[in-house]
Amino acid sequence: MKLLVWLILIVLVILALRKKVKPLTTPVPDEVRGATQEPMSENMVSCAHCHIYLPASEAVHRGADVYCSAAHADLH
Ligand SMILES: [Zn+2]
Structure with missing residues (x-):
């Protein structure tokens, strides 16, 4: 029951x-x-290192990849 x-x-x-x-x-x-x-x-892009999403205008471009910060860009 x-x-x-x-x-x-x-x-x-x-x-x-x-x-x-x-x-x-x-x-x-x-x-x-x-x-x-x-x-x-605005285009949202994903950091190639930590995969965080951020506006494309704030992204750091290195070659074909985009990163959330210069620090992450420098890691690659
Ligand atoms: Zn990152």
Whole structure:
């Protein structure tokens, strides 16, 4: 019997989470895209050494690779 109660509880929790998540996720992507793509319209590049993401304008270019800092560029 206890198992059945747990199953019902889990189903209820999943249903509750889905209901809570849906209204949140549906409007958010559009707003987030509109809000984040503006500042993110700048190219994001990944440091070839530590793989951190940074705007291309702040990246240090060494040959074909980009780095987050001159220190990491010098390591290669
Ligand atoms: Zn780095």
